Amino acid sequence: MTELLTAAQMRAIEQDAIESGDVTGLALMERAGQGVVEAIFEEWPELGSEGGVAPRPSDSPQSISEKVKHRAVVLCGPGNNGGDGFVVARLLKEHGWEVEVFLYGNAGTLPPDAKINCERWRGMGAINDLSVPNALADVARPDIIIDAVFGTGLARPIEGRLAQILQSLGATRSLGAVKSVAIDLPSGLCSDSGRSLGVFTTADLTVSFHRFKLGHVLDRGAMQCGRAVVKGIGLDDRAFSVERKRQVVLEARPAQRLHKHSVAHKFSHGHAFVLSGGAGKTGAARLAARGALRIGAGLVTLGVPHEAQAEVAAQITALMMREVGDAGALAKTLEDDRLNALCIGPGFGVSETQAALVGAVLKAGRATVLDADALTLMSRDADLFAGLHDKCVLTPHAGEFKRLFPDIAEKLSAAPTKGPAYSKVDATREAAKRAGCVVLFKGADTVIAAPDGRCSINAAVYDRSAPWLATAGSGDVLAGFITGLLARGLAPMQAAETGAWLHVECARTFGPGLIAEDLPEQLPDVLRSLGA
Numbered sequence: 001m002t003e004l005l006t007a008a009q010m011r012a013i014e015q016d017a018i019e020s021g022d023v024t025g026l027a028l029m030e031r032a033g034q035g036v037v038e039a040i041f042e043e044w045p046e047l048g049s050e051g052g053v054a055p056r057p058s059d060s061p062q063s064i065s066e067k068v069k070h071r072a073v074v075l076c077g078p079g080n081n082g083g084d085g086f087v088v089a090r091l092l093k094e095h096g097w098e099v100e101v102f103l104y105g106n107a108g109t110l111p112p113d114a115k116i117n118c119e120r121w122r123g124m125g126a127i128n129d130l131s132v133p134n135a136l137a138d139v140a141r142p143d144i145i146i147d148a149v150f151g152t153g154l155a156r157p158i159e160g161r162l163a164q165i166l167q168s169l170g171a172t173r174s175l176g177a178v179k180s181v182a183i184d185l186p187s188g189l190c191s192d193s194g195r196s197l198g199v200f201t202t203a204d205l206t207v208s209f210h211r212f213k214l215g216h217v218l219d220r221g222a223m224q225c226g227r228a229v230v231k232g233i234g235l236d237d238r239a240f241s242v243e244r245k246r247q248v249v250l251e252a253r254p255a256q257r258l259h260k261h262s263v264a265h266k267f268s269h270g271h272a273f274v275l276s277g278g279a280g281k282t283g284a285a286r287l288a289a290r291g292a293l294r295i296g297a298g299l300v301t302l303g304v305p306h307e308a309q310a311e312v313a314a315q316i317t318a319l320m321m322r323e324v325g326d327a328g329a330l331a332k333t334l335e336d337d338r339l340n341a342l343c344i345g346p347g348f349g350v351s352e353t354q355a356a357l358v359g360a361v362l363k364a365g366r367a368t369v370l371d372a373d374a375l376t377l378m379s380r381d382a383d384l385f386a387g388l389h390d391k392c393v394l395t396p397h398a399g400e401f402k403r404l405f406p407d408i409a410e411k412l413s414a415a416p417t418k419g420p421a422y423s424k425v426d427a428t429r430e431a432a433k434r435a436g437c438v439v440l441f442k443g444a445d446t447v448i449a450a451p452d453g454r455c456s457i458n459a460a461v462y463d464r465s466a467p468w469l470a471t472a473g474s475g476d477v478l479a480g481f482i483t484g485l486l487a488r489g490l491a492p493m494q495a496a497e498t499g500a501w502l503h504v505e506c507a508r509t510f511g512p513g514l515i516a517e518d519l520p521e522q523l524p525d526v527l528r529s530l531g532a
Contacts, residue, residue, distance in 0.1 A: 033087025035231030077149035078105030083114025085148025102130040151184030152191035157198025193423030194218030222461035266298035270487025277347040284347030291480025294520035341487035345374030362387035367486035379403035392437035466507035473516025
């Protein structure tokens with residue numbers, strides 16, 4: 001589990017370190033520049049020397065220059081991100097590179113530390129004006145472009161000539177002509193939301209410092225950042241305290257052990273109950289039930305309407321089945337309090353009969369996953385929505401989220417006019433507070449929030465990308481995973497986080513060609529790797 005930071009939190013950590021006397025802002029800027037250069041040589045060893053090996057600390061600038069003939073263009077902005085750029089320019093120059101520097105803004109109004117590094121560079125080379133027309137027209141093609149124009153502190157959209165310049169650089173990169181490195185974030189990307197502020201710029205490599213920011217994993221962040229790495233700059237954030245419920249964490253391996261004790265029996269691990277749709281529409285519920293069983297629920301029963309029983313019975317073995325035709329029959333079934341986790345919605349239908357069944361499930365007050373059609377029914381019926389309780393988990397995709405929370409979705413989809421922009425984290429937290437339960441807002445940047453403000457992101461991006469999950473039924477399996485974990489006794493937030501993480505790992509284990517039926521069958525290998 002790794003904490004993700006907002007721009008404000010990162011500034012507070014840096015300021016705390018500076019005010020404590022442990023470090024100066026100038027030293028932090030120097031370390032940041034060193035981290036960028038280090039990351040460049042790690043990503044592209046061939047840029048270190050003609051032989052493909054990065055320069056050694058003991059190499060003199062003269063010996064390096066005899067071996068290396070690389071070119072860099074460094075674009076510096078009017079703030080401390082620009083100051084980092086000046087450091088990178090100087091260090092690359094010291095490594096024997098030919099470096100051209102462009103500044104957007106007035107050198108005289110740079111922040112103090114950035115101004116010092118600007119003057120240090122001025123002693124080595126010229127500073128060109130990025131704001132003049134065709135500023136880059138006569139620049140010889142470099143090996144690499146460094147984007148140090150705007151980092152985490154951007155508060156307004158980029159417009160006009162600068163937007164055109166940055167956009168053209170993105171086009172150049174897309175043709176494979178030049179490598180691009182962004183310091184902190186590609187300019188124009190909001191660090192708190194991953195949304196574009198006026199211009200869509202991309203990088204091959206993005207180098208951040210101390211911690212990843214929300215914008216690296218939310219929305220377009222991963223698409224624009226290319227490969228993202230974090231470099232330490234000697235900060236210690238132990239003195240910086242954020243109220244736990246306001247933190248956002250990037251989920252890693254589950255903290256909860258998922259093994260089964262040798263003295264346990266099936267009822268020790270709960271009994272999940274999954275409600276099915278009618279004839280011809282039972283597949284989604286069977287996928288969810290299979291997921292609940294594979295993830296370790298001791299027993300799993302499908303609640304099936306009469307007309308679909310033959311269809312379901314012909315396709316299940318370890319799963320059990322019970323006829324449930326209406327809300328009355330369901331209420332009777334739920335008199336068995338061993339049914340401790342419920343799932344409703346996958347392939348369920350949206351008739352009045354199904355609405356009554358959703359109401360009966362909510363009235364039972366047990367741990368419940370509401371997905372798919374159950375979410376649609378709640379979006380149409382305020383009384384059903386009012387029946388939500390703190391043992392529920394809602395699992396909407398973007399369309400379902402829009403139906404359930406139209407005003408929140410409208411804020412999220414509106415073009416941002418300033419930074420920090422309204423983010424998927426903001427939206428999911430607001431939705432969870434309104435619903436009074438855990439909300440898992442699906443996507444490559446799945447966000448999970450509890451009513452008290454706790455929030456995590458399960459990001460299937462960068463090296464953890466799992467594009468194969470974009471297949472019919474994968475969401476039904478996720479609903480089953482979470483239901484099975486609820487049956488095993490995990491709290492709703494923990495069940496949602498763990499289920500989402502395992503869901504991605506199953507997809508990554510299988511890889512290309514994945515269909516939803518494959519996901520539960522990968523769980524044994526994934527759980528074994530966790531020591532379960």
